[in-house]
Amino acid sequence: xxxxxxxxxxGGGPAGSTxxxxxxxxxxxxxxxxxxxxxGNPVRCGEGxxxxxxxxxxxxxxxxAISENILGAKIIAPNGKAITWKEDSGSTxxxxxxxxxxxxxxxxxxxxxxxxxxxxxxxxxxxKENGKIAGVKIKQWGNDEHEIRAPLVVSAEGMEAQIARxxxxxxxxxxxxxxxxxxxxxxxxxxxxxxxxxxxxxxAPRGYVWVFPKKDKRANVGIGIGGAxxxxxxxxxxxxxxxxxxxxxxxxxxxxxxxxxxxDFGGVxxxxxxxxxxxxxxxxxxxxxxxxxxxxxxxxxxxxxxAGALAANTALKAKEKGYTKDxxxxxxxxxxxxxxxxxxxxxxxxxxxEKVTDDDINHIFNVITPEDLNKITSGNFAETxxxxxxxxxxxxxxxxxxxxx
Amino acid sequence: MIRIRHEGCILCAGCASVxxxxxxxxxxxxxxxxxxxxxxxxxxxxxxPAAVIRLEKEAKK
Numbered sequence: 199x200x201x202x203x204x205x206x207x208x209g210g211g212p213a214g215s216t217x218x219x220x221x222x223x224x225x226x227x228x229x230x231x232x233x234x235x236x237x238g239n240p241v242r243c244g245e246g247x248x249x250x251x252x253x254x255x256x257x258x259x260x261x262x263a264i265s266e267n268i269l270g271a272k273i274i275a276p277n278g279k280a281i282t283w284k285e286d287s288g289s290t291x292x293x294x295x296x297x298x299x300x301x302x303x304x305x306x307x308x309x310x311x312x313x314x315x316x317x318x319x320x321x322x323x324x325x326k327e328n329g330k331i332a333g334v335k336i337k338q339w340g341n342d343e344h345e346i347r348a349p350l351v352v353s354a355e356g357m358e359a360q361i362a363r364x365x366x367x368x369x370x371x372x373x374x375x376x377x378x379x380x381x382x383x384x385x386x387x388x389x390x391x392x393x394x395x396x397x398x399x400x401x402a403p404r405g406y407v408w409v410f411p412k413k414d415k416r417a418n419v420g421i422g423i424g425g426a427x428x429x430x431x432x433x434x435x436x437x438x439x440x441x442x443x444x445x446x447x448x449x450x451x452x453x454x455x456x457x458x459x460x461x462d463f464g465g466v467x468x469x470x471x472x473x474x475x476x477x478x479x480x481x482x483x484x485x486x487x488x489x490x491x492x493x494x495x496x497x498x499x500x501x502x503x504x505a506g507a508l509a510a511n512t513a514l515k516a517k518e519k520g521y522t523k524d525x526x527x528x529x530x531x532x533x534x535x536x537x538x539x540x541x542x543x544x545x546x547x548x549x550x551x552e553k554v555t556d557d558d559i560n561h562i563f564n565v566i567t568p569e570d571l572n573k574i575t576s577g578n579f580a581e582t583x584x585x586x587x588x589x590x591x592x593x594x595x596x597x598x599x600x601x602x603x
Numbered sequence: 604m605i606r607i608r609h610e611g612c613i614l615c616a617g618c619a620s621v622x623x624x625x626x627x628x629x630x631x632x633x634x635x636x637x638x639x640x641x642x643x644x645x646x647x648x649x650x651x652p653a654a655v656i657r658l659e660k661e662a663k664k
Contacts, residue, residue, distance in 0.1 A: 235631050240614045318631055339631060357620035360628065371621050373649060378617055380652040425621070428649045440652040464652040466617025 200314070203229045203348040205513065206334055208321045208361055210237045212499050213485025214354030215304040216506030217513075222313035224514050229346065230305070230313055231336055233320035238301030242465035243499070244381065244418050245295045246393060246410050251500045255507065257307075259293075263300040265412035268292035269391045273571070275563035276398030276556040283568040284392075292393070294410045294418065295499075321361045324351070331365065331480040350513060350521045352482045354506065357466060359487040367473055367483055373425040375470025377405050377496055380440035381420030383461035387453060389417060396447070397559055403427040403435050404552045407447050409454075419454060421447065422467065422496060424552065440464070467496035471545055472538060476509075477526040484509045490537065493545040494575070501537055508532055543577035546600060553596050561590045604659045605647060607634055611655040618647035618656060 205221055207214045210232035222228045234240075245265070252259060268291050270284035305315055318339040325333035325345050333347035353362035359369035389411030396407040404424030411417045421444040427435050437443075448454045468491045476483045484490070485502030492501065512529035519525035554562070570582040579600040587594050607618075616629040626640035627647060648656045 233630060240632075242615050320628075320630060358616055358629070360619075360625050363625070370623050373621065373646060376617070376621060376650060378650050378652045379615075380613075425650050439654050441654060462613050462653075463615065464613050464617075465615040466620050466650050466652070468620075 201344070201346050203227045203346065204517070205350045205352060206231070206346055206348040207352045207354055208334065209354035209356055209487070210305050210315055211301060211354060211356055211485065211502065212304055213502035213506040214352070215301070215308045216503045217352055217354060217484060217510045218308035218313040219311050220507055220510035221513060222308055222311040226514070228313040229348070230308065230315045231319040231321060232315070232317050235318050237305045237315070237317060238298040241297045241463050243297055244408055244410055244420055245297050246497065247293050247295055247499050249291060249293045252503065255503060259300070260303055263296055263303055264293045265296045266294045266391060268294060268393055272392045272394045274394065274396045275560050276401065277560045279560065279563050281563055281566070281568060281571065282392070283571055294412050324361060324364050334361065350480055350482070352484060352509065353487045354484050355487045357468065357486055359483070362483045362487050365478060365481045369473070369487060371468055371470065375468060376425040376466050377422040377469050378425050378428060378440050378466050379420055379422040380444050380464040381418055382444070382459040383416055383463070384419050384454060384457040384459055385414070385416045386457055387411065387415055387417040398556050400556065401447055402443060403438050407444065416460065419448065420444065420464070425466070467491060467498070469493040469496050469548060472541060476530045476533065477523055479523045480521045482509050482513065482526060482529065490533070490541070493541060493548045504537060505533060540577065544575070547574065550596055550599050554593070558590065558593060562586050565589055604638060605636065605641065606657050606659050607636060608655040609633065611653050613653050615652060617650045617652060621646045621650045
């Protein structure tokens with residue numbers, strides 16, 4: 199087997215395979231390693247995705263990777279009142295994916311362009327030469343550990359990001375900055391092709407329950423709660439265990455209580471701030487490894503693919519400059535100006551929302567409209583805050599934080 | 604020491620994501636635990652969505 203490449207990518211998720219596809223297309227010799235036995239498996243995700251961004255990347259997602267076309271969202275307050283938000287007719291809405299198929303397809307595209315992928319292969323350490331990163335040590339199941347060399351190593355390791363840690367990035371997640379999630383794939387569920395999000399501190403403290411419909415009457419039914427709220431911590435809430443809370447929710451749900459479970463899965467997702475920096479000499483961090491995740495809903499697929507593309511295009515230009523940190527800053531700076539700005543606004547919103555009570559949420563759901571939702575999720579808070587506070591002045595202190603620069 | 608009830612593990616690797624010392628790692632289809640790196644902080648216990656990790660007292664010699 200080859201042991202010298204132009205670029206080594208650690209992790210074959212959406213960030214890594216996107217990076218590999220673009221770099222390989224321009225003739226770079228790229229190796230992607232993934233510690234899992236199978237690309238895309240186990241799924242650790244709700245599988246929801248905004249379709250527009252992916253279509254804009256010029257990718258023709260195969261039909262079997264899209265489990266359901268979503269028409270909109272229904273957001274349900276603790277008292278049961280729902281706000282329904284529908285896509286404009288004709289626009290590309292959202293998808294619920296089959297991640298196993300989607301991730302594998304993205305990797306196949308990279309292989310089609312000439313990248314090499316090895317599964318069941320983990321990176322155990324960085325290789326350094328004269329103090330500079332020069333490759334990684336890898337351990338493929340059944341084989342001895344050995345060195346693979348490349349002048350650029352890309353961490354697309356996802357949540358764990360152990361090699362990025364060794365390269366000096368603070369990829370450890372604090373409990374407060376993660377949501378812990380348990381999820382079932384269920385059947386029989388008759389959906390209206392809407393995703394449903396249930397809020398309330400009794401249902402899901404500092405989080406929510408989601409129902410994402412899939413084809414053949416299946417649905418991903420999951421819960422994410424704040425990592426620091428989990429039972430057992432001294433700040434925790436008694437009884438707050440994701441699986442137990444989800445089971446309670448399902449027991450009380452009209453349709454789901456009689457549905458079957460087909461799969462148990464879950465994950466821990468980053469809902470905190472992105473890393474301060476994403477590049478150093480001969481090393482880049484992309485996607486969830488760089489904590490490039492939406493802090494409101496914990497979604498990371500689109501951000502990962504955008505960062506993968508941005509980083510790859512930067513890396514292509516940085517080759518002749520020896521992949522120095524300076525030559526790769528374009529990726530970091532561009533990301534911060536575009537996606538980073540949106541992520542920071544949504545982080546502010548998350549910090550505020552976790553302080554409100556169930557009564558506050560009920561009030562908010564009573565006065566806001568789907569248009570308000572559009573505004574606040576894109577960072578325009580002023581009008582909506584004024585409307586909410588008018589009927590519930592005690593929220594001034596909490597929501598006022600959204601208006602500060 | 605921590606103990607993982609592997610039969611209830613859903614392989615989300617959340618424990619590995621929050622472990623400050625890299626004492627937990629998803630390898631193939633199993634969470635590997637490296638006790639020599641573990642500082643017994645209990646963060647993995649709190650974050651596990653399936654509640655299959657427990658902190659255990661050291662066995663008496």
